[in-house]
Amino acid sequence: MVTLQDIQVARERIRSALRPTPCPASDYFTEKTDCAVVYFKLENLQRTGAFKERGALNKLLTLTDDEKRRGVIAASAGNHAQGVAYHARRLGIRATIVMPERTPLIKVTRTRDDYGARVVLKGANYDEAYAEALRIQAAEDLVFVHPFNDPHVIAGQGTIALELLEQCPDLELVLVPVGGGGLISGIAVALKQTNPRIQVVGVQASTIASMKASLDAGKRTELTAAGTTIADGIAVKVPGELTFEHVRKYVDAVVTVDEEEIAAAILMMLEQEKSVAEGAGAAGLAALVSGRVPQAKGKRVAIIVGGGNIDMNVISRIIERGLVKAGRLVQLEVRLPDRPGMLARLTTQIAEMRANVVDLHHDRAFSKAGLGEATVEVMLETTGHAHIQELMSALESLGWQVART
Structure with missing residues (x-):
């Protein structure tokens, strides 16, 4: 299990390459939701547009010289891909990224063209891309950088919580998007081992809420997606073994939101906060404004805006549908x-x-x-x-x- 000390070490390891992200309070959503204060932890302002580079960099910095020479490979719906590719290039490590065929174009082009990774498009979802990445890893003797089921990755993501504790010392509840569980595992460890009274609530897309299903069943449960989701960054069929144990021990609850709620949250972030959030990044706000987290009322709440890498065509459709819905x-x-x-x-x-x-x-x-x-x-x-x-x-x-x- 990852510890608070692991996360503190990770913070020192990555500190020189990653700046803390801002965590402003929102007057509009504080009033709208009856919370004492609503904060947004803006991980969409990272260099690669998402929190994933924290864990990716922490993992890369622990590789041996031989592992760096062999090169790394990762499977990702996009944000982990960019984090691995960007920092691998900085460190002089060859990177191969396998992405689902329906990955938003912006994530593919940035990973390949801007950050210099070899990109392989394979499969309809993360899990099929993951299987292809394992095949390539074995064939080419590469080092696998897992997007969530790795203690160094979890520790890297947990550095967000250390910043939160400094930026919002009176914090009472945190809303965290959940896919495979790496982000919420790291955040929950850091918060609960520092202040157990802080509640940690995960948010999943209802079309593929594998972590919630696993918690309800008491064991890791693999799901088949009920449909496509605009929250592609958290569309994972089964949580990791390591992350499931962390979530089961430290997370207070996991709730779900539907596609309309996520789309509405993206639009609200644009209009009210002047900030772009992708589907996964807007999941926490969707849960709050739709009333899925009644325990947040009257509390000081932080929402993790995990990423902002969203296709412009998707934003256009969301804006139009949102305008229709609003009359x-x-x-x-x-x-x-x-x-x-x-x-x-x-x-x-x-x-x-x-x-x-x-x-x-x-x-x-x-x-x-x-x-x-x-x-x-x-x-x-x-x-x-x-x-x-x-x-x-x-x-x-x-x-x-x-x-x-």
Whole structure:
């Protein structure tokens, strides 16, 4: 088992290469969640965009000269890959990274092009990439750097908690994203061996909550993903042997969040904190704002924002869906008489109601409207659900049929 002393040694080992990340308090989320204070530990501001380089660097610095000469290999959905690749290049160690085929492009290009690793894309998920990495390791006599089930990696991740204790000395509860369990294991050891009263709560994506299932079963349990998740960084089918024992001993609870909650948290981080979080990085906030952690009420809470490496196309879709959900983007279908000037009258009415036209499609031939009628599909920017209802009522008062699509 990893100890507090192991984590303190790891901190001294990596101190010169990694700066502490900030941990600001959030006025907005403190008020919104009824917590005494909400802090965000911004690991998305690391050089490689995620906490993973702490554990990766600590592991690399413990290698023998012979192991460094042979080179290293890792399997990762992206953040561990970048951490290993970046610091391996700094230390003059050859690195091979096996990543799932659906890994976000930003993580692949940074690992290969920016940090100089050999990248192999294999498998539909982390576990299939892991199997390929083990095959390559045996064939090429490389040193395996595990993303979570390694005491040096766990100790490296635990250095986050040492910073937290200095930045938030009155801390009462910490929310930590959980995949294989390396991050929460290190954090929980450091916190519980320093102050056992601090609660540590893990957060998993409900589509593949293998750590929670393992805790419920009392043994490591392998799951098949119920679907894809935007929290790809924590999509692990089975926790590690070492991490499971740490979580079982030190972690107070593990909760789950769904995809809509994670997406909403990403959008809230963008809007309210002006900070980019990937799906896994936003899991803790998703749990807090969705009420999955009632014990956080009235407490001083820190949320680990584990990473910010998210594909821009995903952010675009999340923003659009979030705007629709908030009533700030709506698509209406309006059926109106097919006469000259009616389209102009429609857009004039929309302008008078202070809505903004984003897109408009005027259809005569293919709509279900009757002869002498036309259907207009119009996408609008609005101020909220009340504004949408007000707009629809105004259009219906003109005798037009209006429906949301």
